[in-house]
Amino acid sequence: MERALNREDQREVRELKDILPKNTANHVPLTPVAFLFRTADVHPERLAVAYGPRRYSYAELRDRCLRFASALSGRGIKRGDVVSILAPNVPAHLEAHFGVPMAGAVLHSVNIRLDAANIAFMLRHAGSKMLIVDIEFLPLARAALDDSHSQIELVVIEDPSIVADVSQLLTYETLIESGDAGFAPLMPADEWDAIALNYTSGTTGDPKGVVYHHRGAYLNAVSNTLAWNLGQHPVYLWTLPLFHCNGWCFPWTITALAGTHVCLRRLDAETVITTIADEGVTHLSGAPIVLSRIVNAPASLVERLPRGLAMMVAGAPPTATVIAAAEQVGLSVTQTYGLTEVYGPCVVCEWKDEWNELPSTERARIKARQGVRYHLQEAMDIIDPISMAPVAADGTTIGEIMIRGNIAMKGYLDNPAATAQAFADGWIHTGDLAVKHPDGYVEIRDRSKDIIISGGENISTVEVEGVLMEHPGILEAAVVARRDEKWGETPCAFITCRPGVDLDRSEIVAFSRDRMAGFKVPKTIIFGDIPKTATGKVQKFLLREQANALADDV
């Protein structure tokens, strides 16, 4: 799939190149922020944002974002500064994807499921200058700021559904009102400038800050339209968290297409399906668990789904059962694959007409494959990480998924060692192991770094093991993924107690609950010896087999 390209022969470049330099009429740094200006110019009256009874147009969205940027500048935010936001999928979170870069700043969107210590680390590491927080997460934000001993400015997003006293705080709407819609936005001087910062859960040690450039965000925003065959004016439901790779760049994609962003605070099946029906939603995306929740909802809800609804799914592939159930209700699933380092999905299981003739189970099997590179991504291949040779396209030889192209991070913030490692040999090493089928479509077989994906969230096994090992009664701990129909995967802990100590499940769970986010707490706990190799390495392969062989009720 990877082709030898000759980029070396540079001596022969003719004068054509040199005598016609770039100028301001023929070269502008690419930035996805520009899409808002175009859409507000062309479709000023179209519905941009719907959030419960609240709804406003593209002209208003543009003006609000300009006010936002103006207010940030007015409060001392400068080019390259980091502005953090901790919020569910509310309109302010969407606006931050335009308002923050329009102030020349870098958007740091924080996962609302993290604990205060994690968030505190990120705010410190990012050198964040401001934290914008949704009122539901104000206690978490305060705990994180206390933890980080940070004096940064706090801005609170109010919500009609949540009553609280914010009289001592700067509210988001007050901030916006203080800004000027005639503000001249600080567009990037170079498309390589940073637009966003997204922390990965990290598999070892501290989270890593993935820095996105404007160029990549622009290209992925456009590439989404090709990968998903999006036409003009999609009505897009925000089930995918905006803090996951900037919502896979969909804030910019949907805006470019003058679509409607339907914002949502709660993602329970009833709210999701009712909103789909009431707002005429055409597209949504997210982890397989969202799909699973929709198709497994009570029949009275499921029958309200419009035919032709399209969902883009990434993360652990949905099971064949879920895909078949989705097809049954006329929901068209597009499977993708990606990671934070490449702006979310950049590999898609691009559908072929001839597959429509296959039986349903076979279709589901193919649909669960990760597929081929995005249209605007340069290269993706399955490569032997030792020899760096592509593996045979035989559907059985395992190699590592590697990606390179323009939809790829600048690197990790203040982490040259990890950056160098990620880009070794001119490829982004994903750490995911896969096979390549004879048709070139790839399929994940294992995760070389043992990450667990539970409900769309990455869980580092190393992190959970580290916490468990803090318990005085635990001698050894190894955590692996256990397959789960509902969550995709859940953490399963293998524990060896110290001699003479007798622990039980509830004690481990209580210990963990105090020290990590709820979704990371091991759901299954098995006591006993842990198998190791001759050199003392834990054989996680065997543990995974054991975890997946357990009866459902364990």
Add this chain to the structure above:
Amino acid sequence: MERALNREDQREVRELKDILPKNTANHVPLTPVAFLFRTADVHPERLAVAYGPRRYSYAELRDRCLRFASALSGRGIKRGDVVSILAPNVPAHLEAHFGVPMAGAVLHSVNIRLDAANIAFMLRHAGSKMLIVDIEFLPLARAALDDSHSQIELVVIEDPSIVADVSQLLTYETLIESGDAGFAPLMPADEWDAIALNYTSGTTGDPKGVVYHHRGAYLNAVSNTLAWNLGQHPVYLWTLPLFHCNGWCFPWTITALAGTHVCLRRLDAETVITTIADEGVTHLSGAPIVLSRIVNAPASLVERLPRGLAMMVAGAPPTATVIAAAEQVGLSVTQTYGLTEVYGPCVVCEWKDEWNELPSTERARIKARQGVRYHLQEAMDIIDPISMAPVAADGTTIGEIMIRGNIAMKGYLDNPAATAQAFADGWIHTGDLAVKHPDGYVEIRDRSKDIIISGGENISTVEVEGVLMEHPGILEAAVVARRDEKWGETPCAFITCRPGVDLDRSEIVAFSRDRMAGFKVPKTIIFGDIPKTATGKVQKFLLREQANALADDV
């Protein structure tokens, strides 16, 4: 429509930018050539090219283009060299859009309607290293080479429909066969490198060589998909000449979408309609005359058109009658506007749902507007060329259409004065005069440079006047556009004879025929005085009124 952007404040850029440099894993020069590699990887078996009974897949198209590039390299073509092609819309012409840049070379696609002297000028000016010519145009190519005293290599494209002796010549197929499909293509080292060279007809003096960069070709190829709502796998009929702005970048667009290129040598209504029906064509583009030919064809042909056929039109806007006739047969027309300097169309009359409720004549009136900038073009506005202030969006104040962004030429080859003029004040000056409606959609009112667009071809009035003035009996000549239902516009000449000389229409026509391409020969000739301003400038405005007031049979 144009927004003041603050790009000045550069002092504050934070270390984020500097500590994370580009590398080969996260930065690749944009080039539309890459689309062929992706599509051949993902859809190797899909039909890429259909030309009469001949048809081949994307795997074959890729391999042929690699062989082509390999053969060019083998024959001494180097990075930055110009390779010219003189051909109708045959497969070789399409292949040149990939094969030539894959050799690192610059594609110069020549208008087959030009005369030998014009072509000779271009070959010399471009410093072309090779001329690839379709067998039908071999005599024209030979005359051009004789005229230019050029020794460059000639490659002839054979065709099953044309019998000729080519035993002394290198044929295109022999060239391809001599190449290696395993060739490592010379991809651009910089996306600012030239990919193509397209000569404009020029309104004064010699034609100008517009140089395209890879970046702009890539972005316009993608932008076409957004402007036209193209999904995967369009079946595209090549009615638009490939030598017009590289077929408006559609060779790359259709390839990116794994569509089928249906090639055509002849564009008569019967061939066009029969091919549309037989090949299941979904999309085509071209000048309004092609649309006019289709809808005005005999009913037995028109009834063969599939419903939902989409046509993108540019050049002089189609008349309301033609648009209404197109709607009647279910043909959906998208009106666009552009010019060679911006890679063809980059302004589109983006349709709004609410317009569907309007009466047919009103819809046609709106549809004939030029519209708004392409999604991936940065800015387009109607500007007073003296004050450089945008005009009021009142539908009556006239200004010049100006464009800037990434879909804009590098400049004119070896013509610094014209390049500086085109980019003056940071905008591309189109020379077209237009108004801006209150909704921001623009509509052309006049051409400041008096160019005539006849059947999609630009005719410089200055050029025709210059030839007429060579006639010993002519004292003065002024040429203007006359509206024409069939051709859009045709040249109308106003001639004042020298005292005592009496010329007639047939003599002028015969004189012109010997000295210019047929489509430039004045179709209407009016003898008499030519009105001038006090300072002696011809009042073309009055002449145009007079020409358009003539009875149809004059």
